[in-house]
Amino acid sequence: MKIVLNSRFGMPRLKEGLEVTGHEVLEDVWDAKDFASLGVEAALFEFRTIFNHKWRFIPLVLRLRKMGIPVATWNVDSPWHMNRGPLKVKLLLKSGLIDLYATHSLQDTERVSGPRVLYLPNAAWTSYYGMNGVSFAELWDRGDYDWDVSFLGNMNGAAYPEHRRRAAFLAGLEEFLNRRGLRVLFADVSRRPYSCAEQLGIIQRSRINLSCIAAADSTGVMSWGLTERAYGVPACGGFLLMEDRVHVMDDFARDEVATYRDPDDCREKISYYLDRPDERRRIAEKAHERVMGDHTYQQRAITLMTELES
Structure with missing residues (x-):
């Protein structure tokens, strides 16, 4: 057509x-x-x-x-x-x-x-976001990740009002994680753009990739729809911790995702999955298979x- x-x-x-x-x-x-x-x-x-x-x-x-x-x-x-x-x-x-x-x-x-x-x-743009020759064995947690928790996205709430809640959420979370001595990368792409290759490297070298508060949530009501990173991070083989949105279970099985309900639950889930590398990687690999097959x-x-x- x-x-x-x-x-x-x-x-x-x-x-x-x-x-x-x-x-x-x-x-x-x-x-x-x-x-x-x-x-x-x-x-x-x-x-x-x-x-x-x-x-x-x-x-x-x-x-x-x-x-x-x-x-x-x-x-x-x-x-x-x-x-x-x-x-x-x-x-x-x-x-x-x-x-x-x-x-x-x-x-x-x-x-x-x-x-x-x-x-x-949304879906995964697999021409740019994929394994890029890295095997699942190489992504297994051997203690040599660069970051414990990472997030790449627009965090400039002053210039973009739709991202104010996200910026506040991440500021509070970063303070909590720093007190625990964790290695954290929360990068504002509105101030410093990252190439696809740089994004891929961060995703694959982070134990936990985070998703939080999309622009679509700006009405104060959480969107049911999943963000593009819900598919892009698994396409790269990364482990994603994301919001528990309504459509999560429409696109993934329960053993293919890790979700949180609110800021307190997010902190608890980060601690939980950092302590369970095998479970984390099993979820990431199942999510990858699902994305490449369906999303x-x-x-x-x-x-x-x-x-x-x-």
Whole structure:
């Protein structure tokens, strides 16, 4: 199928998944005449792009509907919706402009009327995040890890209000871990970007990789959907300790994940898993197998296109 992806910064992960699975991808096409001349069969709009370019989106989609070309969007920031208000989101989903609403979180979708709803979680971008030639035996805890606990992410709450709670959570946790004499790396990627190779090295040289408080949680209600690191860290063979989100058990079995409920539980789980290297590595290896089998962007592309073609 020939599909157009319209987004602000491109959707390289999904684009690659679509191309690997045999689809032709065009980007940044906003003229209905071009859709016709190029033989485009479907259109996918990044969720925030719809709001940022609504006066281009609406007339284009009205023409696409007359042409019989299905229109989809993928939201990976529910229920925050990239700070688009709930009323705007509700109006969009009731407008009849979208045929397929793919989302990483099914919370509140029982009230969606109009488009078909598809659960489409984040995934691992395996072209960049994988074992990179390192064996599971090399990752077994032999006492030579660089970090006991690590986190890579945006921690700049002053510049990015959606990350204030994360910054406060990590500041308190870092103080606790430092008092225990643990080696901690909490790196703010908004101030110092890390290459994929650097990220991979940190993931594989950390006993525990942490996930905490995504931008999607900015409404004060935890998103049901898992962050991309829930799949990317296991793809690299790393052990991940993440929030106990609703969709965890939709994507993993209980023996494939380690989760925590709140800050106190997070501290207890860190202590627990640092003392149990064998259990930690068994979980990491099972999570890796699950991700590589079920949670890559190639799988997401197959799911999306199967739904669009139905």
